[in-house]
Amino acid sequence: MKYTLAELAQKIGGRVVGDGSVEISGVGSLTGAExxxxxxxxxxxxRERARQTRAAALIAANEDLADLKPLIVTPEPYRAFVKAxxxxxxxxxxxxxxxxxxxxxxxALLGREVSIGPAAVVEKGARIGDRVxxxxxxxxxxxxxxxxxxxxxxxxxxxPGTLLGRRVAVHAGTVIGSDGFGYxxxxxxxxxxxxxxxxxIEDDVEIGANCAIDRAALDATVIGAGSKLDNLVHVAHGVVLGKNCVILALVAIGGSARMGDNVIISAQCMIKDNVTIGNxxxxxxGSGIPDDVEDGAVMWGFPAVPFARAQRIYARWKQLPELFTRVRELERKLEAAAPLKPRPKPKRAPAKKSRRKK
Structure with missing residues (x-):
């Protein structure tokens, strides 16, 4: 399939700067485009990568690169590229x-135009919707x-008993509905x-490969509509995840944690059981969440604190070696001026006598 640059711009929502008759037959990265x-x-x-690319045209946010290639100019270049x-x-x-x-x-009840592949098993009472x-x-x-x-x-x-909404995608190796870890x-x-x-699992959810989502002990584990889970995510029993949340790889969410809408959790985070995270x-x-988090917060660290505070802590932490060196210098200067008395060692409690009869 081919489009002229002008046709492509119309389809993805941008305007052409330069030769709109250039034929486009595909997409590629700056370094890998043909x-x-x-x-x-x-x-x-x-700019330097754009100068060296073999691509026939570029999607950009402004006209700054018009001297290099024909452009499609749009406020959100990456979103437009995804459409292309x-x-x-x-x-x-x-x-x-x-x-x-x-x-x-x-x-089992099968809808219209379903596709069920080799060696798949569909048990009694399952309801499979149209075009699944x-x-x-x-x-x-x-x-x-x-x-x-x-x-x-x-x-x-x-x-058994799991409910998947419409337009849900579940990638290879994922297990949904296994027993929660309750003993x-x-x-x-x-x-x-x-x-x-x-x-x-509500509508329009996508779940990556090799995830594990446990069933609740009594009620339901819920993944809210529009949420996206990366590979290797674990959701424990009774978790309620809001709408349009994004959970990256290697996140573990403890049992009965509750999250609001539009929550973004980056890779390798740990969420303690029973915490509440706002919208x-x-x-x-790499953060750890041991306590509740209020709406709109940005958290970082293990244990996590508000991002601005975490940055200050990290800046001071990097200065610790120099700080210890300065402290040792000060101690030497103080000892030279007036020798410091050694700290007395704490006395040990007397050993208890054995009450065993001989």
Missing amino acids: PGQVSFVADAGY AELFTETETIVRGVHASAAVHAQ IIGAGCYVGTGVEVGEDSRLYPGVVIY LLGPKGHTKKPQLGRVV NVMIAA
Whole structure:
């Protein structure tokens, strides 16, 4: 598929500066683009890369690079580039129907134009919506509901009773609805608590590969509409995640934690169980959240504190070696002026006498 630069600009919402008749056949990065492709420039700092690129045209925020290449100018170059990439993405051919090796229970309900791949299993009472794609080797448990236009990539496991909304995507190897980690601890052994709840995944959620989302002990673990989870995310039992949240890789969310809408949690964060995180919160990578977080906060650190305070702490922390050197110098100067008395050692408590009879 090809577009002229002028046609492409119209489709992605920008204006052409330069030759609008240039033919565009695909997209690429500044360093990897081939002739005939379009790339994007985030800001003028990429001018040297833009000078060296083989791309036929660039998407940019202003006309500063018009002397180098024909441009599509738009206020949000990256968003426009994503739209362009979608236009050039080849549509995957999906074979509709049930593969001969799939096992679909007679009492499962299948919608129109579903695709169920090789060796997939759909259990009794499952309800599969229209145009749902279930990849090879997936397991869909008893009573599971999968909303229309959703997709389970190969090897996904959906435990019984789970509810998936419309347009949900779950990538390979993810397990949804497994038992929460709940035990009554004791010196003679640990007793498992029954995990009687379920998982609810709302509309337009995308879940990356190899995630684990546990069922609640009694009620529901909820992933709010529009939320996006990266690979290798663990959501423990009873967590309630708000709408449009973004959770990056290697995040672990403790049981019964509650989060508002539009929360962004960067990679390798740990969220303590039972904490409440407000709306529009941002948590920087590697942070640990031991307490509640108010709306709109930006947190960083382990344990996390407000970002501005964390920056001050980190700046002082980097100065510790020099600070210790200065302290030792001051001690030597003080001792030279007036020798310091050594600190007395704390007295040890007398040992208790044994009461055992001889």
